[in-house]
Amino acid sequence: MSHVVIFRATLRRELKLLARQKADWVNPLLFFIIILTLFPLGVGAKPNLLREIAPGVIWIAALLSVLLGAERQFRQDYRDGVLEQLVAARAPLLGYSLAKITAGWLGSGLPLILVSPLLILFLGLSTDALLAVVLTLLLGTPLLSLLSALGAALTLSADKGGILLALVILPLYIPLLIFASSAVEQASFGLGYQAQLAVLAAMLCVALALVPIAVQKALKLNVG
Amino acid sequence: MFKWLDPYAKPQVLFATLLWWQRGLMPLAIVVLVIGTIWGLGFTPADYQQGDSYRIIHVHVPAAIWSMGVYAWMAIAAFIALVWQVKTAQWAIGAIAPIGAVYTFIALFTGAAWGKPMWGTWWVWDARLTSELILLFLYLGVMALQNAFADRQTGDKASAVLAVVGVVNLPIIHFSVEWWNTLHQGATITKFAKPSIDPSMLWPLLICLLGFALLFGALTCLRLRTAILQHEAHRPWVRQYVEEQQNARV
Amino acid sequence: MLFEQLDLQLSAGEILQIAGKNGAGKSSLLRILTGLSEPEDGAVFYRNVTLSQSADDYADDLCFIGHLAGVQPQLTALENLSFWRACFALKPADDWALLATVGLAGLEDIPCQQLSAGQQRRVSLARLWLTPAKIWILDEPFTALDQSAIRALTALIASHCSQGGAVLLTSHQAVDIPGYQVRQYMLEYRW
Numbered sequence: 001m002s003h004v005v006i007f008r009a010t011l012r013r014e015l016k017l018l019a020r021q022k023a024d025w026v027n028p029l030l031f032f033i034i035i036l037t038l039f040p041l042g043v044g045a046k047p048n049l050l051r052e053i054a055p056g057v058i059w060i061a062a063l064l065s066v067l068l069g070a071e072r073q074f075r076q077d078y079r080d081g082v083l084e085q086l087v088a089a090r091a092p093l094l095g096y097s098l099a100k101i102t103a104g105w106l107g108s109g110l111p112l113i114l115v116s117p118l119l120i121l122f123l124g125l126s127t128d129a130l131l132a133v134v135l136t137l138l139l140g141t142p143l144l145s146l147l148s149a150l151g152a153a154l155t156l157s158a159d160k161g162g163i164l165l166a167l168v169i170l171p172l173y174i175p176l177l178i179f180a181s182s183a184v185e186q187a188s189f190g191l192g193y194q195a196q197l198a199v200l201a202a203m204l205c206v207a208l209a210l211v212p213i214a215v216q217k218a219l220k221l222n223v224g
Numbered sequence: 225m226f227k228w229l230d231p232y233a234k235p236q237v238l239f240a241t242l243l244w245w246q247r248g249l250m251p252l253a254i255v256v257l258v259i260g261t262i263w264g265l266g267f268t269p270a271d272y273q274q275g276d277s278y279r280i281i282h283v284h285v286p287a288a289i290w291s292m293g294v295y296a297w298m299a300i301a302a303f304i305a306l307v308w309q310v311k312t313a314q315w316a317i318g319a320i321a322p323i324g325a326v327y328t329f330i331a332l333f334t335g336a337a338w339g340k341p342m343w344g345t346w347w348v349w350d351a352r353l354t355s356e357l358i359l360l361f362l363y364l365g366v367m368a369l370q371n372a373f374a375d376r377q378t379g380d381k382a383s384a385v386l387a388v389v390g391v392v393n394l395p396i397i398h399f400s401v402e403w404w405n406t407l408h409q410g411a412t413i414t415k416f417a418k419p420s421i422d423p424s425m426l427w428p429l430l431i432c433l434l435g436f437a438l439l440f441g442a443l444t445c446l447r448l449r450t451a452i453l454q455h456e457a458h459r460p461w462v463r464q465y466v467e468e469q470q471n472a473r474v
Numbered sequence: 475m476l477f478e479q480l481d482l483q484l485s486a487g488e489i490l491q492i493a494g495k496n497g498a499g500k501s502s503l504l505r506i507l508t509g510l511s512e513p514e515d516g517a518v519f520y521r522n523v524t525l526s527q528s529a530d531d532y533a534d535d536l537c538f539i540g541h542l543a544g545v546q547p548q549l550t551a552l553e554n555l556s557f558w559r560a561c562f563a564l565k566p567a568d569d570w571a572l573l574a575t576v577g578l579a580g581l582e583d584i585p586c587q588q589l590s591a592g593q594q595r596r597v598s599l600a601r602l603w604l605t606p607a608k609i610w611i612l613d614e615p616f617t618a619l620d621q622s623a624i625r626a627l628t629a630l631i632a633s634h635c636s637q638g639g640a641v642l643l644t645s646h647q648a649v650d651i652p653g654y655q656v657r658q659y660m661l662e663y664r665w
Contacts, residue, residue: 081542
């Protein structure tokens with residue numbers, strides 16, 4: 001039983017489910033946009049202020065919106081007994097986890113990237129800064145998906161899963177937040193930000209190598 | 225390589241061994257800490273720059289150093305638990321985490337208490353304090369995760385995974401916060417050049433450092449023994465032990 | 475603690491029923507036997523090798539259908555079957571004909587959440603027709619099934635055992651497999 005076969009089958013299945021349950025990708029997207037709306041409403045709409053806080057605000061909104069969708073990632077399969085079956089059959093959960101994470105990114109990360117031009121309007125970002133936003137989202141949202149899948153897998157059978165997931169994962173998000181928002185900030189001053197992008201890429205590589213294994217372990221122990 | 229450790233993984237053997245260690249470590253820890261804190265807080269000369277308020281470093285610095293050291297020990301226990309499936313190592317995580325959390329809290333609290341005379345404010349987002357705060361969240365996350373499950377064993381195992389993930393992240397978080405701090409130098413220059421420390425201040429600091437370490441060891445023995453009793457409550461040797469303790473008390 | 479001092483054996487061609495009142499621990503015992511849970515003391519042996527050492531071989535020879543259906547409600551029965559086929563290396567087959575055999579003709583391509591509980595159970599039991607596994611561990615397989623489905627399942631179990639397979643199932647009702655003496659193991663409820 002190979003990882004590739006199960007990866008493809010799971011990915012196909014998840015894409016079908018994404019197409020059928022539009023709320024799974026529409027809701028986090030709307031949440032993202034609403035948070036971006038809340039900030040000008042909360043801190044005042046002075047263009048200079050908004051431009052200053054924009055980098056952090058965008059990334060916090062992205063964090064929270066991915067976190068919102070995280071809890072549901074494995075829960076349905078856990079409740080239905082699909083995970084139990086996979087663990088009992090010792091199916092290669094690594095392929096399953098990777099497919100779930102990929103589909104999760106397609107549902108919660110990719111829409112954010114596509115919607116980011118809105119940010120020019122909402123937060124008065126320059127086009128340089130927008131490019132930085134897109135690049136950091138491109139590198140950062142897969143990292144968000146990986147970490148949130150880890151949180152979801154760890155808290156799968158916990159009693160109060162949702163908020164516990166956030167508590168567990170938010171500290172791990174902090175380096176990503178720091179470097180991504182710094183990149184956007186530098187870009188808005190017209191400065192280079194290759195260093196930050198390089199660090200983000202490095203974090204993504206490390207996470208890609210280590211997180212799926214941890215997710216697999218976490219799924220097994222929650223079902224066992 | 226670690227075969228000689230195998231018998232110590234068994235709860236009953238570990239329980240007896242830990243008692244022996246605890247009996248040695250606890251009094252030693254108390255003595256060392258008392259000496260160190262009184263010497264450091266009371267009898268060291270006043271610093272020419274910072275006056276008397278700097279003395280808190282005798283509590284702040286050991287607490288901060290050991291808050292990270294304790295996390296490392298927790299991660300080692302977690303690693304043992306995950307790789308060799310040792311149950312007592314899983315229980316050790318729950319024993320160690322609150323100690324580390326309290327040390328972190330002490331570091332934060334004393335850092336804030338130091339901050340008031342130093343910077344005129346109770347809190348400042350300098351790299352070290354911010355790192356400590358995030359470390360506190362990591363500890364609280366491990367503790368929350370462990371207690372969130374109906375099945376205690378799942379909680380133990382999940383917190384083991386989280387502890388290992390956290391220890392990988394710890395250097396990343398630490399360095400990224402330091403880097404962030406250099407970017408966002410606030411209006412106040414919080415440059416904190418580490419002055420070369422005078423021997424009269426160094427000795428009590430080292431003694432407190434040792435004291436905190438011994439206290440950690442002693443408390444871990446105590447907490448782990450309690451955890452063993454809780455998890456093995458249905459075993460005959462525990463019932464026998466409890467009976468003996470009750471009879472001794474009567 | 476649910477139970478202690480259990481001694482069970484299952485050989486090829488046998489059907490073993492774990493019986494007992496609700497809450498006696500039947501499902502928990504099954505989870506231990508499938509390797510999902512670990513017992514506090516004692517071990518499970520497959521072909522005289524402990525489960526921890528023979529886990530992969532055992533998993534290849536095992537088909538476990540648990541208390542939960544394992545059916546994704548938003549997918550159709552056909553889609554669920556094709557997913558399982560990929561995950562559990564099931565035999566390729568005519569899924570339409572198979573679903574007709576279990577009595578789901580005409581319901582193959584609607585989302586499973588629109589099926590009744592018994593119908594969803596039949597989708598999950600359809601795996602038994604496709605699996606190459608020799609050992610079947612079934613948790614309350616006859617729950618929510620109607621007479622025709624029960625007949626089809628008992629016939630399948632009988633033919634599986636006649637080909638050298640073994641079946642371990644739980645049920646709090648009597649199990650009647652034509653041509654086979656079903657051994658019973660009673661789990662007592664522990665106060």
